[in-house]
Amino acid sequence: MKITKKEIEATSKLEAAARYQYFIKKVADTEKMYSLVDEGGDWAIACFGEKTLFSVWSAPEFAEACAVSEWKGFSVREFNIDVFESDIFNEIDTHDHLINVFSVKGRSGFIVDYNEFARDLSDELSKNTE
Template identity: 60%
Template sequence: MKITNKEIEAVSQLEAFQRYEYFIKRVADSERMYTLVDDNGNFAIADVESSAVLSVWFASEFAENNAVDEWGSFSVKEITVEEFEEDIIDMIEKNNWLINVFSIKGKSGFVVNINEFAKDLSAEM
């Protein structure tokens, strides 16, 4: 689903928790989210306050906008909610990662643990 420049500008102005709430609603509607991966399919993992985090966005355009600097060679990967539940949750738990929801221009988004994330997404769906 393509988003407009107007939506990109409006959503980018929201505070981190508001972006998180918006993300949850949009992912519940589309049943898709996006992240960044390298050429080998490894996720782009950032360090936020000494925690490893997996960054996710509700639209590929936002993910593309964050494929800069150390992630400049990374590409956007679409993840269905089903794939997230079946494959990625276990990986997140195994690696003790947090989820960085909707970072913008190198600034952290709303960082949440997998249990809270799954609970919020499930409640919205």
């Protein structure tokens, strides 16, 4: 489902914690999330201090807007929750990455570890089944 320009602008103006909540709700509804990959299929990784961040967004439009600067030429990759848990989690865990949820215009998003991310998403998913 394509999002409107108005929604992109409004959501992008939110503080990182509010964008995180928006992301969790959207991903729980669609069971899809997005990241960026380079031509070789390597994920877009950011640095925050000494930590490495795996970046995710709730819609391809948000991810695409971040394909600039060091991520210029990267393309959007969609994946569902199952792929995230079975494949991408191993990458995050193996390399001790944190998750950068919903960065915008060169600003980092809400930075969270996998356990907190998984708990918050699981809690939101359970609301959808009630």
